[in-house]
Amino acid sequence: MSRMRLASRAVTVAVVALLALAGCGRVDVNSPGIRGIGFVRLDEVVKHHPLYAQLGQLDDAIAAINLAASAPIVPHSAAQIAADTKTLNAELKAAQARAGKILRQKQNDYANRERQAVGAALVAAGAAPAGAAVGAQMTAQSAQQAQNAARAANADFQAYERNVIVQNGNAIAAVAKQFQQQADRRFRARAEQLQQDEAQLSLRLSQADAPTRLSLKTRLSNLAFDDATRSSLRAQYAALDKKENDAMGALRARDRANLNAYRAQLQSETSASIRARATQINGQTKAELQSRRDSVASTIRGLGAAPLPPHLSPALQSKIAAIHQQVQGQFQSDAQQTIDEYDATKADLDRQYAALHGADVGATGAAAAQLAALQQHRSDLYDKIVAQIKTETARIAHDRGLSVVFENVEAAAGGYDLTNEVSKDVEGLHE
Amino acid sequence: MKLRIVPALLAGLLLAVTAAPASSAVDLNDVGFLDQAAIGNLTAFQSANAQLAAYKSQLDAQYAAQIKKAKSDADRQRISLQFDQTFNDKKNEVLGPLYQRAQYAIAQIAATRNLSVVVDKRIVIYGGQDISKDVVKLLVSSQALAPPAPPSASSEIGYVDQTQLDTLPKVKDANDQLAKFVSDQRAAYRGKYAQAKTDLQRQVVAGDYSKTVQDKQEALLKPLVDQTKSVTADIAKKKSLLLVIDRADVIYGGTDITKDVQDALSK
Numbered sequence A: 001m002s003r004m005r006l007a008s009r010a011v012t013v014a015v016v017a018l019l020a021l022a023g024c025g026r027v028d029v030n031s032p033g034i035r036g037i038g039f040v041r042l043d044e045v046v047k048h049h050p051l052y053a054q055l056g057q058l059d060d061a062i063a064a065i066n067l068a069a070s071a072p073i074v075p076h077s078a079a080q081i082a083a084d085t086k087t088l089n090a091e092l093k094a095a096q097a098r099a100g101k102i103l104r105q106k107q108n109d110y111a112n113r114e115r116q117a118v119g120a121a122l123v124a125a126g127a128a129p130a131g132a133a134v135g136a137q138m139t140a141q142s143a144q145q146a147q148n149a150a151r152a153a154n155a156d157f158q159a160y161e162r163n164v165i166v167q168n169g170n171a172i173a174a175v176a177k178q179f180q181q182q183a184d185r186r187f188r189a190r191a192e193q194l195q196q197d198e199a200q201l202s203l204r205l206s207q208a209d210a211p212t213r214l215s216l217k218t219r220l221s222n223l224a225f226d227d228a229t230r231s232s233l234r235a236q237y238a239a240l241d242k243k244e245n246d247a248m249g250a251l252r253a254r255d256r257a258n259l260n261a262y263r264a265q266l267q268s269e270t271s272a273s274i275r276a277r278a279t280q281i282n283g284q285t286k287a288e289l290q291s292r293r294d295s296v297a298s299t300i301r302g303l304g305a306a307p308l309p310p311h312l313s314p315a316l317q318s319k320i321a322a323i324h325q326q327v328q329g330q331f332q333s334d335a336q337q338t339i340d341e342y343d344a345t346k347a348d349l350d351r352q353y354a355a356l357h358g359a360d361v362g363a364t365g366a367a368a369a370q371l372a373a374l375q376q377h378r379s380d381l382y383d384k385i386v387a388q389i390k391t392e393t394a395r396i397a398h399d400r401g402l403s404v405v406f407e408n409v410e411a412a413a414g415g416y417d418l419t420n421e422v423s424k425d426v427e428g429l430h431e
Numbered sequence B: 001m002k003l004r005i006v007p008a009l010l011a012g013l014l015l016a017v018t019a020a021p022a023s024s025a026v027d028l029n030d031v032g033f034l035d036q037a038a039i040g041n042l043t044a045f046q047s048a049n050a051q052l053a054a055y056k057s058q059l060d061a062q063y064a065a066q067i068k069k070a071k072s073d074a075d076r077q078r079i080s081l082q083f084d085q086t087f088n089d090k091k092n093e094v095l096g097p098l099y100q101r102a103q104y105a106i107a108q109i110a111a112t113r114n115l116s117v118v119v120d121k122r123i124v125i126y127g128g129q130d131i132s133k134d135v136v137k138l139l140v141s142s143q144a145l146a147p148p149a150p151p152s153a154s155s156e157i158g159y160v161d162q163t164q165l166d167t168l169p170k171v172k173d174a175n176d177q178l179a180k181f182v183s184d185q186r187a188a189y190r191g192k193y194a195q196a197k198t199d200l201q202r203q204v205v206a207g208d209y210s211k212t213v214q215d216k217q218e219a220l221l222k223p224l225v226d227q228t229k230s231v232t233a234d235i236a237k238k239k240s241l242l243l244v245i246d247r248a249d250v251i252y253g254g255t256d257i258t259k260d261v262q263d264a265l266s267k
Helices: A002-023 A042-046 A052-069 A078-124 A130-220 A227-301 A314-356 A365-400 A419-427 B002-019 B036-040 B043-069 B073-112 B132-140 B169-195 B199-238 B258-266
Strands: A037-040 A404-407 B031-034 B117-120 B124-127 B157-160 B243-246 B250-253
Touching: A037 A365, A037 A419, A042 A365, A042 A419, A052 A365, A052 B169, A052 B199, A078 A130, A078 A314, A130 A227, A365 A404, A365 A419, A365 B124, B031 B036, B031 B073, B031 B124, B031 B132, B036 B043, B036 B132, B043 B073, B073 B132, B073 B250, B157 B199, B157 B258, B169 B199, B199 B243, B199 B258
Parallel strands: A037 A404, B031 B117, B157 B243
Antiparallel strands: A404 B124, B117 B250
16 A cells, blocks of 8 residues: 555656656757757857957957057158168168078088088999099089189179168158158148238238228227217227137138148148159169079079089989989078078068058068967967867757757847857856 | 556656657758868869969059059059959859859759758858768769759748848948048057057057947947847748848858848838
């Protein structure tokens, strides 16, 4: 009997528990309003991710660089341009010296490698030790000749480049000065014109009011008037003053506004003219430098091996020539890296030259590199956050029995919104 | 003996409650998705893109030469438009036939699989039918493809063309206001940033700037976004759609409700 009662109670408890579970349980994702389709507002979930604060910090850092880099687009003074150009030229010179030093070092290294390879080839062919000495002497001589010629060509090019850049800077500074002087002249002419207009108006007003003024003065000097009449005359006199002052004030205000607008217009025109001319000058300079650089590169590429000693067999001679070709190829490929690095520095300095002459080129130099690194870091972090969210969403969708889940829908009239559920789940990550 | 009935009864109840929903409907299983990168990587598309890149570089040189000769802003604008048009014509000539064949292939596979909509893979987090491999296989085959018939069944996935909504005067006004605000604030904060003496001060200025811009963005655009979402959801409900996505994510099919949303927002 007691067993029966126990069983009956157990069934009751179970039924109540299951009904309670069903009452507050899961949404039916297969209902007509959902039909197995879900969505997540990804932008919302991202805000709940433990790494979201880091994204904000990166955004602030990016904003800081952008703020610092956004230079106002107004022409610099000729003195400023000259001073800044000098600094940039010094940076360019340092970059040239660095690149030259690295290239010389690489040239030495490859010459040594070639010497060793030729020596080994001679030993293998039985031409050592005398042959090895000849090989070493030959490659050393060849390397030395090539090195000297390349050094001379590079030095010649660098001197030429320095010269052209200085000329470029001077030309642009002169152009900037010339445009600024023109703008100043035009501004002064306009200001003088307006001052004349103001003087003329003042004169016209005075002349127009002169009879009234005289009449008032005459009547005021009449001692027979009572205080009220005298006061009325003074008021008329003051009103006359006020009328003239107001008219003059209005004209001056208009002229000030006119002059301010004219100054802004002149600045904009001057800036545009300087930029256009600077772009043209920079383009010519770049073309001149490129032409000379191509010519120097062609000279250096043409530097061949020293003539081979006559007593070596034809097979050995061609083997040594092959070694020379191979090492030279390796050197050129390696040297290209240094040249590319130098070109990148040069390109950055070119942008700074352009910025100096009024072009809005954004962040440059170290700031540009830092900006790019921060943007990459932000993008990586965001991708990582989104990937984690998607993994969690897919898991929950699978558990829920959904058929398909979209991200960031425009609007939902149905379907199942997983945003809150995924947000809670994501908040627990890394905890 | 009777006690043995209890576990069986419990199990039955549990099954009834958890496995049988109150009202069930057929899940939406006519949603497909496509990895567009898989198509972009096909040799035909890569060659076409390389051809276009070479053409563009040649065009850029001509553009640079002509723009130098321009005497006014109007001249520059005319030259820019002319070059854009030339490039677009070339793009249509080179890529047009490839895009058309791809569209035919997608439509054919979608019809075979009874899909009412095919979307970009990027917006699908879970589920759906991946048709990328089938489409690629059909594209590289020598099979001639016919123009597709419209999808047989209307889709319960709707879409709106966000670029069209952006042209509505109030949306455009809000965007213009925001652009001006950002430009003004940038100039104002640039001065504050230049005056800041320590890294901490600079950090504070940059943070304030970001927040000011975000707050303004929220104040100007959020009401419009909310209104658009609400209007779109109402229209979706009337048209018995479940979800509405952006036109840019739809590759095939779907139900276009852009005009309805535009009309409702313009009232």
